[in-house]
Amino acid sequence: MSGLNGSLDGIIEDLKRLHWAAENRVSEAQAVLDQAKAERDHIVRMLKVGGVELEKETKPQRKAKRETAPKSMGEETRVKVWAAIHAHIERARPVLTDVPDSFTIRDLEELTDLHSSSLRNGIEILRQEGSLRAVGTVANGAPRPPMAFAPVRAYVPPATGDE
Amino acid sequence: MSDNGQVRISDFSDRELLAMILDLDASGEVNSHELAVRIYGWSEIAREDAKKVSHGVRCCGARLAWMKRYGLVERGEKKGEWTISHMGRQLTERQLPADVRVTISRTPDERSLSLANIVGERMVAAGTVAGTAMRRELQFQITRRKRAT
Numbered sequence: 312m313s314g315l316n317g318s319l320d321g322i323i324e325d326l327k328r329l330h331w332a333a334e335n336r337v338s339e340a341q342a343v344l345d346q347a348k349a350e351r352d353h354i355v356r357m358l359k360v361g362g363v364e365l366e367k368e369t370k371p372q373r374k375a376k377r378e379t380a381p382k383s384m385g386e387e388t389r390v391k392v393w394a395a396i397h398a399h400i401e402r403a404r405p406v407l408t409d410v411p412d413s414f415t416i417r418d419l420e421e422l423t424d425l426h427s428s429s430l431r432n433g434i435e436i437l438r439q440e441g442s443l444r445a446v447g448t449v450a451n452g453a454p455r456p457p458m459a460f461a462p463v464r465a466y467v468p469p470a471t472g473d474e
Numbered sequence: 475m476s477d478n479g480q481v482r483i484s485d486f487s488d489r490e491l492l493a494m495i496l497d498l499d500a501s502g503e504v505n506s507h508e509l510a511v512r513i514y515g516w517s518e519i520a521r522e523d524a525k526k527v528s529h530g531v532r533c534c535g536a537r538l539a540w541m542k543r544y545g546l547v548e549r550g551e552k553k554g555e556w557t558i559s560h561m562g563r564q565l566t567e568r569q570l571p572a573d574v575r576v577t578i579s580r581t582p583d584e585r586s587l588s589l590a591n592i593v594g595e596r597m598v599a600a601g602t603v604a605g606t607a608m609r610r611e612l613q614f615q616i617t618r619r620k621r622a623t
Contacts (some may be wrong), residue, residue, distance in 0.1 A: 407512075410497045439618055440579065444490045446497060448515025456515035463493075464569065 384436045388425065392433035395423035396443075396462065406459045410446045415457040434460060479530055481513060481537040484617035488546055488610050491537070492566040495547070495558055502558035503550055506535040544610065545603035561603040 405413040437443040443460045510530040541547045546562035597608040
């Protein structure tokens with residue numbers, strides 16, 4: 312045990328030395344920085360006396376946040392997305408065998424004339440609304456395997472309003 | 475999914491993860507590895523990457539540990555096993571009646587503040603597990619809205 316303590320003491324001593332060395336280097340670097348700043352300020356003052364206008368250092372402007380409307384989906388698109396989901400369900404080929412009615416967005420692309428981005432947007436909205444849920448990722452060997460979704464409950468057409 | 479593989483609430487809500495556990499096992503018992511395979515979609519080849527698998531399983535375990543803290547899951551008998559808690563199961567299976575859901579979803583924008591107030595009030599009054607589940611579901615939706623705008 313004492314041997315172990317001895318080696319630990321040695322390690323602690325080494326670490327302390329490294330710590331002091333690092334602190335010394337920080338102090339030295341700070342001193343050099345302070346000196347450089349003082350020289351810069353001195354030169355700036357001399358230039359000002361000489362009537363030279365220096366350009367102010369400007370910070371890079373942050374890009375204005377892109378104003379985009381929240382995602383929304385028209386009723387026609389909504390119906391088309393659900394139609395594609397139902398068409399997939401009728402084919403009875405869930406992408407995850409233990410999750411009935413599961414599908415990927417690519418599965419639906421074959422079943423609708425909606426643009427891929429509209430379809431993706433529609434699926435996201437239905438997921439946010441809680442009508443669809445993400446059920447996992449499909450192991451298809453792709454570098455970025457696709458997410459699978461499934462309806463949480465049977466689709467109710469918005470016009471009727473009951474289940 | 476985040477680049478570091480973490481299973482964030484913005485990737486999968488608690489509600490989705492609970493349903494995912496029930497997909498894997500109807501009795502609600504699952505281990506971190508099974509859940510990780512479902513979440514990351516590892517192919518057979520990817521599953522041979524022990525480091526990647528180990529990291530993914532740890533990330534799933536971490537998320538489940540948080541869900542345990544919130545009362546949604548419980549630890550199983552064996553290491554790495556998890557079970558949906560009674561409240562977790564109720565929260566997953568019980569849905570709002572269709573008419574209530576439709577009414578809420580059709581609330582016009584100008585009444586949305588009032589709606590948010592009622593939902594907030596309900597969240598404050600809810601029990602510990604239910605209240606936390608509500609808060610986290612709202613957090614999930616807020617993150618998604620931030621991404622969308």
